[in-house]
Amino acid sequence: MAARGGFSSRLGFVLAAAGSAVGLGNIWKFPYETGENGGAAFLLIYILCTFLICYPIMVGEIAIGRRAQSDAYGSYKLLGGKSWGFLGLFGILCGVMILSFYNVVAGWAFGYFLEISFGDLLETPSFGDFFGTYVADVSDNLIFSLGFMLITAFIVAKGVKGGIEKASKIMMPMLFIILLVLIGYSLTLPNAMDGVKFYLLPDFSELNLETIYSAVGQAFFSLSLGLGGLITYGSYVEKNQNITQSATMITFMDIAVAFLAGLLIFPLVFSQGQEPAQGPGLVFIVLPGIFQAMGPILGKVIGGGFFLLLCFAALTSTISLLEIPVAYIVDQKKVARKWAVWGMALLVFLIGLPSMLSQGAVAAFSSLPFYGGKSTLDFVAEVFSDIGLPLGGFLMSIFIAHRWKLAALTDEIAQGNESYRGSFMNKYINFVISYIAPVALGLFFLVILAEKIFGFSF
Ligand code: TRP
Numbered sequence: 001m002a003a004r005g006g007f008s009s010r011l012g013f014v015l016a017a018a019g020s021a022v023g024l025g026n027i028w029k030f031p032y033e034t035g036e037n038g039g040a041a042f043l044l045i046y047i048l049c050t051f052l053i054c055y056p057i058m059v060g061e062i063a064i065g066r067r068a069q070s071d072a073y074g075s076y077k078l079l080g081g082k083s084w085g086f087l088g089l090f091g092i093l094c095g096v097m098i099l100s101f102y103n104v105v106a107g108w109a110f111g112y113f114l115e116i117s118f119g120d121l122l123e124t125p126s127f128g129d130f131f132g133t134y135v136a137d138v139s140d141n142l143i144f145s146l147g148f149m150l151i152t153a154f155i156v157a158k159g160v161k162g163g164i165e166k167a168s169k170i171m172m173p174m175l176f177i178i179l180l181v182l183i184g185y186s187l188t189l190p191n192a193m194d195g196v197k198f199y200l201l202p203d204f205s206e207l208n209l210e211t212i213y214s215a216v217g218q219a220f221f222s223l224s225l226g227l228g229g230l231i232t233y234g235s236y237v238e239k240n241q242n243i244t245q246s247a248t249m250i251t252f253m254d255i256a257v258a259f260l261a262g263l264l265i266f267p268l269v270f271s272q273g274q275e276p277a278q279g280p281g282l283v284f285i286v287l288p289g290i291f292q293a294m295g296p297i298l299g300k301v302i303g304g305g306f307f308l309l310l311c312f313a314a315l316t317s318t319i320s321l322l323e324i325p326v327a328y329i330v331d332q333k334k335v336a337r338k339w340a341v342w343g344m345a346l347l348v349f350l351i352g353l354p355s356m357l358s359q360g361a362v363a364a365f366s367s368l369p370f371y372g373g374k375s376t377l378d379f380v381a382e383v384f385s386d387i388g389l390p391l392g393g394f395l396m397s398i399f400i401a402h403r404w405k406l407a408a409l410t411d412e413i414a415q416g417n418e419s420y421r422g423s424f425m426n427k428y429i430n431f432v433i434s435y436i437a438p439v440a441l442g443l444f445f446l447v448i449l450a451e452k453i454f455g456f457s458f
Contacts, residue, residue: 004069004331005160006236012165013237014249017062019168019316020229021254022175024105025222027310028283030258031265033218035276038206039198043262045207045215050255053440054219056432057393058230058247060400063412065234066243071327072228075235080403087395091228092325094392096344097384098227099321100352101377103152106314107145107356108135109307112284117304122292131284136360145356146349148311152318153345156326157338160236164319171312172253178309179260185302186267195270199262213444217386223254226389226396229320232327242417244425257313264306283310322348355380387448394441401434409433 007013034042068075072095073088080087111134115121124130134140155163186192220226237243265283268290269276278286291303322345329340358365358376365376374382400409410430414420450456 004236006238007165007233008161010241010246012161012169013233013241014246014253015168015172016160016164016316016320017224017230017233017246017250018253019172020224020233020320021222021250021317022172022257023222023313023317024102024109024310025218025317026254026258027261027313028105028109028280030218030222031262032278032280032282033214034199034262035266035269035278035282037211037214038203039266039276040200040202041204041207042211042215043199043259044202045212046219046258047255049212049215049219050223050251053216053393053432053437054223054225055247055251056429057225057396057437058223058251059244059413059429060396060409060433061225061228061230062234062237062243062247063409064396064400064404065228065231066237066239067408067412068231069235071235071331072231072324073328074331075228075231076399079408080399084399084403087392087399088228088231088328090388091226091231091392092328094227094384094388095229095321095324096348096351097380097388099318099348101355101380102314102321103149103318103348104141104145104352104356104377106148106311106318107141108284109310109314110148111140111144112288113304113307113311116288116291116307117300121288122296122299122303124288127285127288127292128281130288131281132360138357138361141356141361145352148314148318149345149349152315152322153341155315155319156322156345157341159337160323164323167319168316171316175257175309175312178305178312179257179264182302182306182309183260183264186264186271189267189271191271191273192267195266195268195276196263198270198276199266209447213447216390216440216444220389220393221385222258223251224317224320226392227324228392229324232324233320235327238416240416243413244417244420244429387445390441390444394438394445397433397437397441401438406430406434 007016064075064079068078070078071088072091073085076088077085112121121130155167157163224230265287266276269286272286272290272293274286274289287306288303291299291306294302322341325344326337326340329335329344330337354365355377360366367373368376368379371379400406410421410426420426
């Protein structure tokens with residue numbers, strides 16, 4: 001244990017795992033998904049899905065890691081035999097691919113922070129045009145995404161306690177503070193309440209199958225589930241810690257930040273008479289217009305503050321994504337941590353180049369003929385995240401129920417939580433992992449297959 005490193009306390013683990021969960025998924029993706037999927041109804045389904053499917057899967061992931069005390073591959077192999085090791089490798093591959101494009105978007109946030117606070121972005125006549133030109137620009141993107149990856153690697157190289165845990169303990173509270181200050185401002189704007197209504201009063205007429213499975217994918221992504229990230233972090237957790245309680249705190253923090261991000265953004269959007277259904281540009285195109293309207297000084301402060309917040313949130317997530325393959329290399333290949341970190345960071349950066357150049361910089365990457373003319377970034381995100389994560393969660397629930405067995409899961413959770421055995425929580429987690437998760441996620445795949453491969457639309 002000592003050789004592998006570990007978190008120093010429960011708070012350290014909870015903040016690091018919450019830092020992993022809270023990221024672009026909450027502040028960039030959640031609001032635009034909510035805006036596109038009808039507002040409050042999406043929020044409701046997302047929360048339902050988090051508790052009904054995701055929470056037990058989170059507990060399962062942490063328990064697997066803590067039991068095996070190994071990386072994602074090593075843990076599945078140790079508990080399930082070599083063939084299950086592949087599930088770990090699949091997770092590590094998804095993690096690498098997600099980080100490769102995630103880092104690009106984080107680079108945009110980093111660039112926007114600098115351009116708003118210290119440059120003249122807010123004087124731009126059209127933010128849509130600005131965004132389009134910005135993401136197609138090669139040199140800025142190279143610098144900012146390389147910069148973001150270097151900062152990530154620097155922290156991960158410092159190890160679990162001195163790097164990951166410390167960074168999370170500083171950044172997570174800061175993030176909450178910035179968020180609350182910004183919300184305080186946004187709620188005082190004219191027409192802010194229209195945004196609050198859109199966000200909090202559900203209109204179920206908008207609801208369809210697409211909404212439901214967007215919510216499932218969003219919940220997996222946001223909670224960092226399905227690819228062994230929490231197996232890896234779980235392997236650094238002490239045996240006397242209460243896993244279900246930690247998972248509850250992580251889940252609540254994640255939902256809280258997503259919820260607050262919506263509460264910040266929709267009042268801003270409605271107070272400017274803008275459309276909530278703007279897609280991925282919502283945060284980058286709509287928000288700067290609002291910051292501009294605040295006047296030059298306040299705009300730089302509030303706008304810069306917002307994008308700085310986005311960078312912090314993204315950084316604790318890129319850290320966790322990089323740790324997944326790093327732990328694998330350190331544990332399985334016995335490479336020194338430092339080399340594993342810098343080598344992997346470089347590799348992931350290179351893998352991310354096509355995604356980075358796919359926003360208009362290089363035509364061949366921007367419009368993939370075999371993928372309906374969508375960009376490489378969309379392709380990687382849809383395959384490895386939208387499909388990969390729920391697939392990982394589906395297979396994990398089968399692994400627990402049929403290979404590792406529920407009794408072993410219960411034994412592991414009961415360590416550090418004596419009253420777990422036989423409790424309502426115990427029955428609930430077992431029930432979800434044996435029935436709800438495999439059935440719901442199985443249906444999810446049938447829908448995706450039908451849609452993506454056979455062209456049905458629901
Ligand atoms: N949860 C992060 C977000 O919401 C992204 C993320 C970090 C992630 N680590 C992960 C997603 C591991 C899946 C698996 O932005």
